[in-house]
Amino acid sequence: MIQQRRWLRQLRWLAEAAVAMPLLALGAILPEILLPTIAKMLGNCIYYLSPDTRRWCLLNLQIAHAGRLNHARLQSLAKSSLAHQVLLYCQTLRLTPRLIDQRLVIDGMEYVPAILSRGRGVVAVIGHLGHYEYLSPALWRIGLPNLVISRPLDNPFMRWMQERCRRRIGTRFIGKDANGIRNAMRHLKQGGGIIIAIDLNTIQNPVFVDLFGIPAATPRGAADMALRLDCDVILLTSHRGDNGKHVVTIHPPFDLIQTGEHEADVMSNTQQFTSALASQILRHPDQYFWQHPRFRFRPDGSTWTSKTSLQTIRDASQAQQRIGH
Numbered sequence: 001m002i003q004q005r006r007w008l009r010q011l012r013w014l015a016e017a018a019v020a021m022p023l024l025a026l027g028a029i030l031p032e033i034l035l036p037t038i039a040k041m042l043g044n045c046i047y048y049l050s051p052d053t054r055r056w057c058l059l060n061l062q063i064a065h066a067g068r069l070n071h072a073r074l075q076s077l078a079k080s081s082l083a084h085q086v087l088l089y090c091q092t093l094r095l096t097p098r099l100i101d102q103r104l105v106i107d108g109m110e111y112v113p114a115i116l117s118r119g120r121g122v123v124a125v126i127g128h129l130g131h132y133e134y135l136s137p138a139l140w141r142i143g144l145p146n147l148v149i150s151r152p153l154d155n156p157f158m159r160w161m162q163e164r165c166r167r168r169i170g171t172r173f174i175g176k177d178a179n180g181i182r183n184a185m186r187h188l189k190q191g192g193g194i195i196i197a198i199d200l201n202t203i204q205n206p207v208f209v210d211l212f213g214i215p216a217a218t219p220r221g222a223a224d225m226a227l228r229l230d231c232d233v234i235l236l237t238s239h240r241g242d243n244g245k246h247v248v249t250i251h252p253p254f255d256l257i258q259t260g261e262h263e264a265d266v267m268s269n270t271q272q273f274t275s276a277l278a279s280q281i282l283r284h285p286d287q288y289f290w291q292h293p294r295f296r297f298r299p300d301g302s303t304w305t306s307k308t309s310l311q312t313i314r315d316a317s318q319a320q321q322r323i324g325h
Helices: 003-031 032-050 051-065 069-095 097-103 109-118 132-141 156-168 179-188 221-229 262-282 310-324
Strands: 104-107 123-128 145-148 194-196 205-211 214-218 232-240 246-250
Touching: 003 069, 032 051, 032 069, 051 069, 051 262, 051 310, 069 156, 097 104, 097 132, 104 132, 104 179, 109 132, 109 232, 109 246, 109 262, 123 132, 123 221, 123 262, 132 145, 132 194, 132 232, 132 246, 145 179, 179 194, 179 221, 194 221, 205 262, 221 232, 232 262
Parallel strands: 104 246, 123 194, 123 232, 145 194
Antiparallel strands: 205 214, 232 246
């Protein structure tokens, strides 16, 4: 049975790569003016042909907008989000250091001198918003050597393509394993920067913090490292600007909550990081990664799926809040 599952998983990876890689490669060589139209078409195909992806997009959007948008608007945002992801991958395949220099715009430069002058390391928390491949080059541009903590893609074929593109633009990645964390801590102690995503559902020792009114399993690493090493923490976001530009915004450093109770401080700081990111996501909802199963793992050990009803989610959230009080 285990062997059969392994073969099925490998066949699925091969099928995904057989479909995705030619399309993405085609997107990399076509005239750039055609890419938004192609991305929109492919995004619509994903929306209609992948029910699980469609349901997660709509469920996450419903949670985030709390009934403020009608179903037609939610559908439109879901399709736009999927089109954005396709466009992002196509553009990533064409990225070069020269192209990044031409298109990268950095906001928030007024915070840079104070951040760099302290020399005690910077943890940059990010989400999958905008063209996030521009985030590491933005920190290099302001003079902050940085490493990105990331889990490799499961699909080895897609992982090879992604890592090849990232090496070309000079992005340096380390894993989330113990060795990767040791390297991250060493880099911070030397005054460097670490980039870490805080918007991915995690089962590995998460902290549950409020996200759009629902407890969400959230990585603790950013808060944990910052508290242990007394680092600065900034929110780093990206969104598409005008004329093909990509705007990376350096937000002001957080005031770390340090009461001396480490676990409580990890939760409190992760909450303030998550809340700040959520407000930026709602400013550019069409450029966010809504298909991710952000609310899958629950505090009681259960899981939600894309078929979980919004009413079930609200009821469970209210029950959890009553327990908390």
